[in-house]
Amino acid sequence: MGKSKKQLREQYAATEAAKANNVQLETCNDAYTSGAFKYLRFLVHLLAAAQFSYGIYYHYFNVHWPKGLHEEDELKTRWGGKFKYLTFLDVIIQAIYHTLALLNDLFGDNTLNTASKSKLRIIRDYIFAAFAFPVAHNVCISFWVIYIWDRELIFPTALDAIFPSWLNHVVHTNVALLAIMDLFTCFRRYPSRLAGITGNVSFMLLYIIWMHIVRYFSGQWVYPLLEPLSMPMRYLMLVALLGFNLFCYLLGEVINSIVWEPEFKLLKQQKIKQS
Template identity: 45%
Template sequence: MIRLLFHLFGAIQFCYGCYYDQVHVTPPSTSTSVTPFGGKLKYLTHLDAIIQTVYFTIALMNDLFGNNEPTPSEKPLIRRIKDIMFSALAFPVAMFVGITFWGIYAIDRELILPRSLDPYFPTWLNHVLHTNIMVFILIDLITSFRMYPRKKIGFSILCTFMLSYMVWIHIIYFKTGSWVYPILNVLNWPVRIIFYVICLGLVCSLYNVGERLNRYVWYKEVEQTVKSGKKKAK
């Protein structure tokens, strides 16, 4: 029951965060140089909030109609979707968004969240989108067992998502002449490419971190599932 309520609260929280960000955070063009083209979907923060909303909703549905057992007699489709989504998107993207945002914010907040946006972007929303995403996904890792997919599958989904986003922000730039994030304005092209490579390497590293943490927290369950899979294969 506690797990179910946790997933329900997570789904409601991130859904409301997406709604508030989409509807109520509308700074005038004079307070930011970012083009309105692409709407909120040009921000990885907003896309991640959508991912978290979908993930926690799926986790809630799994609590109600699926299962969280290490070796169920039959693994429901909702459970398989939940496990893959956590592994390939929900955990690594949430940690990447939180770490990069607060890391850049600590160096120079004007590069990621200019002070001119403070009257329009409330502090509570900032923490929902940049702090709670990490806190909630870590709590979920500790409280719910999942089996990571093969790395080929997990990395393929994660890299496809991240590379698609990189293409998307460049489409916005070439169409409008404006970068989504102020930090990209102060980087020349060679440094910008290095920045992208570092970001991609970081998010892939976070995938591995999530997998190792999951194995550490759920060591017995993971071993039990692996043994069960080998017996079925025989």
């Protein structure tokens, strides 16, 4: 038995809707993967990778505590080196992320699609979601809030002589600003909530354990503001640090879904029509 006129009309409407969806998706894809948008994304990744790589180099080889410290003070500053600071670990994360993103721009896949087959892009997206975005905003917001409240607790005035202002902004300000710029210029799919939060929380728990190891061997907490606190208040602050980092993860996920909502809708519609 042949199809009724109603069924034919519905089939025709579905076919036309699928064609229109494909045209919209191709238009978005062309705008995203070529032209000014493509070069803007590449420029963000190139400048960020270069900036953070140089920041790591300068921080590690040119920023040193004053000579002539007492043996006890020298031990406190030497144990764990720069790697005991979340700020330094974060700038390493940013350099790794933007370098991967730059490599993906050159050799990987940036197309808007339902599922990327580029492993480089999948790794890039996971590092951004679980580590680069949340840790950058945790570091930036925590640092500047405490700095404004009482800078001696986190960045003593004595550091001004050995820690350049430009480097301070690279490691405490630009990490967040460039993560936001990347979020607006780089389409990505966040990992599953479980996978993303597991990586995010695991990183912060390992860092808190590392802080205790440094405290045990050096006799001093990494951050001076932890010294005068009672044990309950100290661990309440560490839990707050962990919780704020998780909040930054969820914030990144929400902003990403809002910024790229039209593209996600088109991809969802295409997936439904293909199934």
